[in-house]
Amino acid sequence: MEVTGKIKMIDATKEVGSSGFxxxxxxxxxxxxxxxxxxxxxVQDKCDLLNNFNIGENVKIDINLRGREWVNxxxxxxxxxxxxxxRIAKLQAESPISxxxxxPAAEAFEPATNFTEEEHDDLPx
Numbered sequence: 001m002e003v004t005g006k007i008k009m010i011d012a013t014k015e016v017g018s019s020g021f022x023x024x025x026x027x028x029x030x031x032x033x034x035x036x037x038x039x040x041x042x043v044q045d046k047c048d049l050l051n052n053f054n055i056g057e058n059v060k061i062d063i064n065l066r067g068r069e070w071v072n073x074x075x076x077x078x079x080x081x082x083x084x085x086x087r088i089a090k091l092q093a094e095s096p097i098s099x100x101x102x103x104p105a106a107e108a109f110e111p112a113t114n115f116t117e118e119e120h121d122d123l124p125x
Contacts, residue, residue, distance in 0.1 A: 003038050003083070004060045004091065005030040013047045022047050026085070028061060040085040049088050062087040 005028040013024045024047040030036045040061050042049060053059065066082040 001063050001065070002060055003028055003030070003040060003063055005035075005038070005058070007053060007055050007057050007059055008037060010050055010053065010055060024050055026050055026053075026061075026088075028059065038083065040083050042085045042088075046086055049085075053088065053090070058091040060089050060091055061085045 007026060008029045009027040011025040013022055015022055022044055024042045026040050028038050028040060030038065040063060064084050064086060066084050068080045070078050072078055
């Protein structure tokens with residue numbers, strides 16, 4: 001799966017807990033009728049992939065969807081989803097579409113004056 005759009009925000013790398021787990025978030029704004037601000041999380045050694053990117057750049061991020069189940073102290077089961085990035089690439093600026101030159105205007109013509117309704121028409125429609 002992938003997400004494409006313009007980088008809106010790149011967070012600093014954060015260490016979570018004492019286990020040495022690292023994560024880094026990036027927000028990408030999609031380019032569609034109703035733009036979406038998608039939070040993508042990079043973890044561990046993938047955090048460094050964001051070092052070469054800047055806010056405002058158009059990117060494609062390859063992602064995996066991750067889901068977790070957790071039982072809170074009240075005994076209720078809660079589910080969490082994460083969009084986890086594993087590769088990111090800059091998108092090339094779209095080159096303008098080349099359009100063929102316009103067709104030359106058809107030369108003006110005189111309407112037929114020798115046509116009568118009684119003449120046989122062999123067109124099938």
